[in-house]
Amino acid sequence: MTTYFLDRGGRMTLPGNKFHLRVDGAGGRVAIDVTHRDHQGLSSGRRDRATVSRITQRTIIAAVPGDGAPVFRDGARVALFIESDDEHGSEPLTVEVVQQDVGATFRAELARLTPVGNRIELSVRAPDQLSPRALAAFRTAHELLGARTRPHAVADEIDIAIDTTASMAARLTDGSIPALADLIAGVSRAAGCDLRDVRLLGPLADSIAAEPLGTLADRVAAVVGETGVGIGRSTGVAESGNGDDVVLVVTDAPPVERLDTGPGVRHLVLSEEPIAADAPAQTGIVPAHLTATAVTAPTVPDQDAATLRHLVRGLLAALAARA
Structure with missing residues (x-):
């Protein structure tokens, strides 16, 4: 043999x-x-x-x-x-x-x-070189998933779609978006999902490859800084026709007239206000919580660890495969 x-x-x-x-x-x-x-x-x-x-x-x-x-x-x-x-x-x-x-x-x-x-x-997957923040999210996600009594079915592949229209101006400059991309990189890898790319929604559509994950946050920050904001929102950019795939739409408010159609579309809503409990396919995220997750040491302070666990728990829910 x-x-x-x-x-x-x-x-x-x-x-x-x-x-x-x-x-x-x-x-x-x-x-x-x-x-x-x-x-x-x-x-x-x-x-x-x-x-x-x-x-x-x-x-x-x-x-x-x-x-x-x-x-x-x-x-x-x-x-x-x-x-x-x-x-x-x-x-x-x-x-x-x-x-x-x-x-x-x-x-x-x-x-x-x-x-x-x-x-x-x-x-065999090549080893990931995650940033400190993504690695902290990766470990936290494993702790949460390991404590579950039932299997957690997640999406096979993920895209991130970032709203770059005018109402998002504050979020595009305060570091929230790169921080969120970093967290999604760590959580998706822990959950066994393949993160494909990051798309910008707006007048100047652009796409950023997810790999290598270790530099994703820096590359997102650079592209978002160069793109700026615009008026209006492109249509059909957040469609997901496969229930096993997920598009995470990062915005400050989902469209009132329609939620971007597709079985895998989930909205990550950056807002200081709580999201209604019955809001479909929406996860509320406080921007200040994202910018508080900067990690420069192997261990995370207790207060920041609690914030990180809250964010990771919400992202895991958003990545769940459609039943």
């Missing part, structure tokens, strides 16, 4: 459509968690082995604490081993995915299996 080693950021194709999976942990017990793109789990219990077959959609292989803990302890590391089992007679092979640091996470993605023609592509 041939053995291959796959590092972070690597990818390869595998023969067959049946795979035996095993995880090996250092620093605590570890179990395997396998989920399809449609959020249907394929493995049950807290076991370190699983078999998956008939892969017809993107499948995520992840590690979760095997001892019932909400998150992995700091310093925990996990390696993944994948053995192909081809019923058509190809030589079986084993892939060892490089050991990954999973400390302080409730669920750590190890690899993805994606059908490509008659083969399966195995890919």
Whole structure:
């Protein structure tokens, strides 16, 4: 049997459509968690082995604490081993995915299996270089998700759409927007979502690639500063036709005459005033809370940590997949 080693950021194709999976942990017990793109789990219990077959959609292989803990302890590391089992007679092979640091996470993605023609592509996400604020949001999101008693199904892919019309002038200059982009970067990564890009809504439409996440806030700040504000709002820019994808529309007030249509459109409303409890697909965010989340040290002061938890909890709710 041939053995291959796959590092972070690597990818390869595998023969067959049946795979035996095993995880090996250092620093605590570890179990395997396998989920399809449609959020249907394929493995049950807290076991370190699983078999998956008939892969017809993107499948995520992840590690979760095997001892019932909400998150992995700091310093925990996990390696993944994948053995192909081809019923058509190809030589079986084993892939060892490089050991990954999973400390302080409730669920750590190890690899993805994606059908490509008659083969399966195995890919491993490259390590993220998050900013201090995004990293704090990432860790907080893992704590909140790990404490849940039921699975939290989230969107597969996310876009951020920023209202740059005149009423948003104060928000576009006080640092709220880059701070929010930073928090969304950390929360989306913790929740297992793919953040694609940031779009500006207004007379001068522009788009900013989300990657690399570590510099997203700085790049958003630069583009927003150059663009300025205008009158009117472009139409159809916040449409989402897929219930598994989400567009986060950042604004100070959703349109009165209509809420941007699409099953995945959610409004993040920057306002000092509370949002009505029955407001559909809206999450209220106090701008001052965003600018108070600047993080320059590994630990966050208690008061700021409480504010951060409140913001992260709201963002996780906004990222929830449509039922």
